[in-house]
Amino acid sequence: MNSDIRKFIFNDLQSVEGYIDPPDALVFLTLLQTQNLQDLKGGVAEIGVFYGRSYFLMKAATGIRQPVLAIDLFNLNDDDDGTPSQYRRFLANGEKLGLPVDENLIIHGDSTALTPQEIVDKVGQTRFFSIDGGHMLHHVASDAALATATLAPHGVIAFDDTFNPAWPEVTVGVADFLRQKADELRPFCMTKYKTYVCRSEFHAFYTAAIRESGHLAAFEHVETEFLGSTAIRLNNPMGRRMVYELMVHAGMRGLSERVYR
Numbered sequence: 122m123n124s125d126i127r128k129f130i131f132n133d134l135q136s137v138e139g140y141i142d143p144p145d146a147l148v149f150l151t152l153l154q155t156q157n158l159q160d161l162k163g164g165v166a167e168i169g170v171f172y173g174r175s176y177f178l179m180k181a182a183t184g185i186r187q188p189v190l191a192i193d194l195f196n197l198n199d200d201d202d203g204t205p206s207q208y209r210r211f212l213a214n215g216e217k218l219g220l221p222v223d224e225n226l227i228i229h230g231d232s233t234a235l236t237p238q239e240i241v242d243k244v245g246q247t248r249f250f251s252i253d254g255g256h257m258l259h260h261v262a263s264d265a266a267l268a269t270a271t272l273a274p275h276g277v278i279a280f281d282d283t284f285n286p287a288w289p290e291v292t293v294g295v296a297d298f299l300r301q302k303a304d305e306l307r308p309f310c311m312t313k314y315k316t317y318v319c320r321s322e323f324h325a326f327y328t329a330a331i332r333e334s335g336h337l338a339a340f341e342h343v344e345t346e347f348l349g350s351t352a353i354r355l356n357n358p359m360g361r362r363m364v365y366e367l368m369v370h371a372g373m374r375g376l377s378e379r380v381y382r
């Protein structure tokens with residue numbers, strides 16, 4: 122039920138350390154639910170899961186019978202004995218949220234060394250691919266090519282930190298990629314942090330999904346020209362962001378969901 126998954130996003134998921142802004146969580150939810158409803162099948166994958174905040178959202182929104190692949194170096198936060206604790210904490214978060222991780226669907230290593238076949242062998246062609254791993258130009262170029270090579274005809278790629286001034290090479294990498302692939306792939310949605318891309322044949326379909334989504338009604342929808350495509354930019358006004366942050370800091374996570382209705 123929609124109210125349950127929104128409660129999961131605004132409440133339970135906040136206990137997982139990580140990065141996904143409410144607008145992006147609601148775009149992920151919109152796109153995955155649209156695909157579920159239209160029976161658009163395929164694997165879901167993420168490069169850069171960290172402790173799983175966006176990964177567990179994808180797992181919850183995708184449905185338990187559909188595979189979600191996690192790719193990460195898992196080398197962060199060494200314990201006293203020198204063992205990286207990131208992997209252990211990622212698995213523990215799955216248990217805590219009631220979404221246990223299938224360890225056969227984890228690739229532990231450098232995404233730039235992977236082949237598309239290694240991903241397709243695990244989850245099939247992908248319907249949703251989140252790229253949030255290495256943030257330098259060579260990572261973005263490699264991860265974008267990898268994701269594209271696994272993408273189902275109706276697949277979506279979500280690029281993180283596209284317009285974050287802390288990561289200028291992501292901006293360059295995504296722009297290079299979109300210009301090289303202009304005949305094939307087009308951006309259809311942008312938020313403060315992420316850019317969402319699909320094949321040209323599905324641009325109108327996903328634009329309509331974003332435009333008509335009840336989850337996204339709280340945001341201003343601004344048609345924005347981006348490298349020859351029209352993308353809907355979801356603007357989250359400062360006032361609403363401040364109210365949300367104040368509620369979260371005051372421990373009112375459960376109620377914070379109402380800010381985004």
Ligand SMILES: C[S@@+](CC[C@H](N)C(=O)[O-])C[C@H]1O[C@@H](n2cnc3c(N)ncnc32)[C@H](O)[C@@H]1O
Pocket residue numbers: 138139140141168169170171172173174175176192193194195196197230231232233253254255256260
């Ligand atoms: C910003 S965090 C991802 C945040 C996460 N998506 C979330 O929802 O919180 C980046 C992650 O990318 C991983 N990473 C960095 N370079 C990578 C590479 N070359 N291959 C695979 N993972 C990588 C890091 O280990 C880290 O966990």
